[in-house]
Amino acid sequence: MKSERWGRYLPFLSWARRYDRNSASSDGLAAIILTLLLIPQSLAYAMLAGLPPVVGLYASIMPPIAYALLGTSRTLAVGPVAVVALLTASALTPLFTPGTTEYVQAALLLALLSGGVMLMMSLLRLGFLISFLSHPVISGFISASAILITLSQLRHILGVQTTGDTALELLRSTLFALTETHLATLAIGALSLVFLYLCRNRGNVWLTALGFTPSLASTLNKAAPLLTLLVTALLVKLLDLDQRGVAVVGEVPRELPALTLPPLDPELIVELLPLAVLISLVGFIGSVSVAQTFAARRRERVAPNQELIALGGANILTALSSGMPVSGGFSRSVVSYEAGAQTPMAGALSALGMALTVLLFAPLFESLPRAVLAAIIIVAVLSLVDLAALKRTWQYAWQDGAAMLATMLGVLLINIETGLLMGLGLSLLLFLWRTSQPHIAVIGQLPGSQHFRNVARFHVVESHSVLSVRVDENLYFPNARYLEDRISELVAARPGISHLVLMCSGVNLIDASALESLEAIGERLHAAGIQLHLSEVKGPVMDRLRRARFLDLFGGRVFISHYEALLMLDPQTTRNTLNALASHCPIQSNLKPVKEKPE
Amino acid sequence: MKSERWGRYLPFLSWARRYDRNSASSDGLAAIILTLLLIPQSLAYAMLAGLPPVVGLYASIMPPIAYALLGTSRTLAVGPVAVVALLTASALTPLFTPGTTEYVQAALLLALLSGGVMLMMSLLRLGFLISFLSHPVISGFISASAILITLSQLRHILGVQTTGDTALELLRSTLFALTETHLATLAIGALSLVFLYLCRNRGNVWLTALGFTPSLASTLNKAAPLLTLLVTALLVKLLDLDQRGVAVVGEVPRELPALTLPPLDPELIVELLPLAVLISLVGFIGSVSVAQTFAARRRERVAPNQELIALGGANILTALSSGMPVSGGFSRSVVSYEAGAQTPMAGALSALGMALTVLLFAPLFESLPRAVLAAIIIVAVLSLVDLAALKRTWQYAWQDGAAMLATMLGVLLINIETGLLMGLGLSLLLFLWRTSQPHIAVIGQLPGSQHFRNVARFHVVESHSVLSVRVDENLYFPNARYLEDRISELVAARPGISHLVLMCSGVNLIDASALESLEAIGERLHAAGIQLHLSEVKGPVMDRLRRARFLDLFGGRVFISHYEALLMLDPQTTRNTLNALASHCPIQSNLKPVKEKPE
Structure with missing residues (x-):
């Protein structure tokens, strides 16, 4: 020792x-x-x-x-x-x-x-x-x-x-x-x-x-x-x-x-x-x-x-x-x-x-x-x-390229400290900007599986009574308001639904601002005759939600998997899709594995 | 018009x-x-x-x-x-x-x-x-x-x-x-x-x-x-x-x-x-x-x-x-x-x-x-x-409570502008701090389902040859290095594995720094005789990865669902688990729905 x-x-x-x-x-x-x-x-x-x-x-x-x-x-x-x-x-x-x-x-x-x-x-x-x-x-x-x-x-x-x-x-x-x-x-x-x-x-x-x-x-x-x-x-x-x-x-x-x-x-x-x-x-x-x-x-x-x-x-x-x-x-x-x-x-x-x-x-x-x-x-x-790194980085993500360019210009034209601070500041700002308008996808069930993907990218089956939405970002203050707006829009476009299940597999954190937004969303949906549910909530997020008593008040359920949620809320469609011929061919074939395993 | x-x-x-x-x-x-x-x-x-x-x-x-x-x-x-x-x-x-x-x-x-x-x-x-x-x-x-x-x-x-x-x-x-x-x-x-x-x-x-x-x-x-x-x-x-x-x-x-x-x-x-x-x-x-x-x-x-x-x-x-x-x-x-x-x-x-x-x-x-x-x-x-809001917020997440307290003290003891800036600054800093050491879970298959959850919270089945890891955060510069370290530790603790599948359902963004880290992880694993794969990569993230040619170079596959990955890499265990008695009882029963639907 x-x-x-x-x-x-x-x-x-x-x-x-x-x-x-x-x-x-x-x-x-x-x-x-x-x-x-x-x-x-x-x-x-x-x-x-x-x-x-x-x-x-x-x-x-x-x-x-x-x-x-x-x-x-x-x-x-x-x-x-x-x-x-x-x-x-x-x-x-x-x-x-x-x-x-x-x-x-x-x-x-x-x-x-x-x-x-x-x-x-x-x-x-x-x-x-x-x-x-x-x-x-x-x-x-x-x-x-x-x-x-x-x-x-x-x-x-x-x-x-x-x-x-x-x-x-x-x-x-x-x-x-x-x-x-x-x-x-x-x-x-x-x-x-x-x-x-x-x-x-x-x-x-x-x-x-x-x-x-x-x-x-x-x-x-x-x-x-x-x-x-x-x-x-x-x-x-x-x-x-x-x-x-x-x-x-x-x-x-x-x-x-x-x-x-x-x-x-x-x-x-x-x-x-x-x-x-x-x-x-x-x-x-x-x-x-x-x-x-x-x-x-x-x-x-x-x-x-x-x-x-x-x-x-x-x-x-x-x-x-x-x-x-x-x-x-x-x-x-x-x-x-x-x-x-x-x-x-x-x-x-x-x-x-x-x-x-x-x-x-x-x-x-x-x-x-x-x-x-x-x-x-x-x-x-x-x-x-x-300098080729600048082009390469910009092509991958312009936000990263911009941070790099800002650093270079700052170091060359002002001084080293300012350049580093500009790069750091821009990295953070652009990250916040990116997460403030997150990708929100309506999802459906891949035929022949228990897996749910974006309806815009895959041939999936949607339920008529249940709206499945996946939020691809942590829910925190920069996007709390945006989430409220987007959910309202999505619901307004689908008059027939009676349940909305928010798939939280991409949500690693819900802060106090987003919690208030979630409560507001739940209340508004309730007033419109739609019940909010959550699925695939991660352990650490769940621990926190429980402390806030959100789970007691929002009236919906937390499902362990999105499949289980749909099986409960729309059993007919879900079972039929599971038993359908497996054919998860993406619409643009853009999510197919691009290379075979080398071994 | x-x-x-x-x-x-x-x-x-x-x-x-x-x-x-x-x-x-x-x-x-x-x-x-x-x-x-x-x-x-x-x-x-x-x-x-x-x-x-x-x-x-x-x-x-x-x-x-x-x-x-x-x-x-x-x-x-x-x-x-x-x-x-x-x-x-x-x-x-x-x-x-x-x-x-x-x-x-x-x-x-x-x-x-x-x-x-x-x-x-x-x-x-x-x-x-x-x-x-x-x-x-x-x-x-x-x-x-x-x-x-x-x-x-x-x-x-x-x-x-x-x-x-x-x-x-x-x-x-x-x-x-x-x-x-x-x-x-x-x-x-x-x-x-x-x-x-x-x-x-x-x-x-x-x-x-x-x-x-x-x-x-x-x-x-x-x-x-x-x-x-x-x-x-x-x-x-x-x-x-x-x-x-x-x-x-x-x-x-x-x-x-x-x-x-x-x-x-x-x-x-x-x-x-x-x-x-x-x-x-x-x-x-x-x-x-x-x-x-x-x-x-x-x-x-x-x-x-x-x-x-x-x-x-x-x-x-x-x-x-x-x-x-x-x-x-x-x-x-x-x-x-x-x-x-x-x-x-x-x-x-x-x-x-x-x-x-x-x-x-x-x-x-x-x-x-x-x-x-x-x-x-x-x-x-x-x-x-x-003032009760302070206590309530602190209980939900001390980071949010701290931002609130900083704002209040700043407004009361210095001036209004400083108070608001202190609150804003602390919110951002604590968010970055939280995401810089993300939750990384080893996951296994829930018996009777195609669903994978944290081995520490659920009775799940792990493959002996395939390590399944779920990263619960965007991969970006504050946590790029941390991810490298944690993956090394996880692999070091499991000598028998030949594949590592990174489940990316919680990853909504991979920036240029994290891309370099992923490449480094892939190379290091390769040198140790382990092949890296990805699963459940979201569309927008996939689009970007394809642009960087990462997918051509890392040698592994991108699976549409984690279940499909395990079905391919360890068919025996995966099929047996799917057909096992469904018993997804969480270890602490803490993820059970806490309330029945009101209707």
């Missing part, structure tokens, strides 16, 4: 017990690959956040260790990621000048706050909150963020200064700055961009054609960013390009960061808190999505609330060790997975690798051109843009 | 054609009664709005005429009402001193804006918006407003000055002012209050006991406020009480208001617009509720969008004729209905009566004590307080 409880809060215990030499050698090899491949990404995302690139390396040391101890996914790699870096920049640029000490300190405070928010959310069991961001909203958010990131990085490729936060501002500012393009920077940036793009899209094919095994080809290909950095850094060094105006990373101290608490300025905390909450939510959603994708492949389970603890711990540690806000990243995790990592130990070992890199190779980073880091960012994030 | 279209926008044509001498004499008599009975109410509600009492009479002239021409209810009486008067006061007192010319002008502008907002809402077909305020929220709003109105009128009964807008502020201010109570005023106010209260609650019984017929007793009893006003005015006159500090209505000009447009100050318009929207919504909700109550008694139909036009027209006319914001009132309508009004002509004739009253009897109002008007308001609104 005790060890189980420990295992819940320290998930590493579950794999640490069975850790053997095999796992260790896999993880060790993976850690070396991981270190090499993650260096460019870490440097680039720190630059995206407006921080000195070396901060990206610092932020790749403590967080993976924290996650290895606390996280529930064996594959998720935690460190600087693009979207969180973008959020960090958008939180801090209005307050401080990027690159200054105040800016760096504020980034640490932001990480600390995000970590605190995540722990608080875990404590309050708020992990379920992520359910309220729908897939289309998340997808729209990621595509739009990727476009925004690309636009913000163009300045490094062109070697110019730009201003602005929204897509339009960035675009205009970049266009105006075109005349000032620094040609040497552009040459390095554009060539890197083309090379990295081709590697990403064709590299595997070419390397396989050269005789490498697919898995080796894939790993080699992932080294393209590192190769590009090395070659361009060498070029800068040899040709003294940094003297000629090519922006480079610059001096990097050859030491590990000391463990310190960022200064806790109460005013700044109040100012940063909303964005810390946003970073927590976005980081959490991204991490859990990635973790669940891999969990499905590896047949594991991810516990959202424990993930909050792990990510919160990682962010607090990064804040104490001169890092930046971190999260679980998709591309980091893919690299780790494909490098053969067996357990989070690989991540922890790669943290060691990062630390060694800083201690031994820091001077090498001095000549890295920023244009190449920008190219690395652009190629990485452009693969996240999925 | 043409006359039908005219009839839609000018509903009076429908009754005007058949208008005869009988209707005319009924309406004429009703109009006289109505005029007499509505004078006290109109004076009182104008005072409640912080306006000179005579404004209430002005506002009872044009609006009933506008409504008679444009409204769809034959019973609704339009004029000054309590809640709208309260909203008017709460909109204007922060800006101007009650009773001043600026205040009166601003009230006209407010009425004009409300009228404009209503016409705009009608144009945009926004009448459906009222569905989003649930019954508990409206009920809580009315009770809390009535308490607030009562507290605001205590100062007139006590003859003191008070300040504050919230219940607590008013209560404290009144308590502090107790020492300054004006005894003569208190005597008049308290006696009126007791007399009016007794008449309202016992009057009919006493008058009937004195030998009057019940209907005459009821009408006579409704004259109690008029009687009180006359007697106390005489008393003031005889004893010169107004010289001794009893506040009276004061001089009233003996002329009808001229038709003028209130001054259109753009800044003031911007300031008043939000409250004009609120007055429009609240007035509209109140009117339609009252109209529908009477429509049900008289077997008529109320058209919400046309009601918006009628109320909008009434408010614009009241603004042009020195009135105040108006709406359809419950107590006015009851008076009209019980006085025997046949058509809206009664209201139009009573408008004439009001105009004559102003011209002939204005000097009589001079000595009316304000304390008596306050007593009339208090007795009228206290009957609207229904």
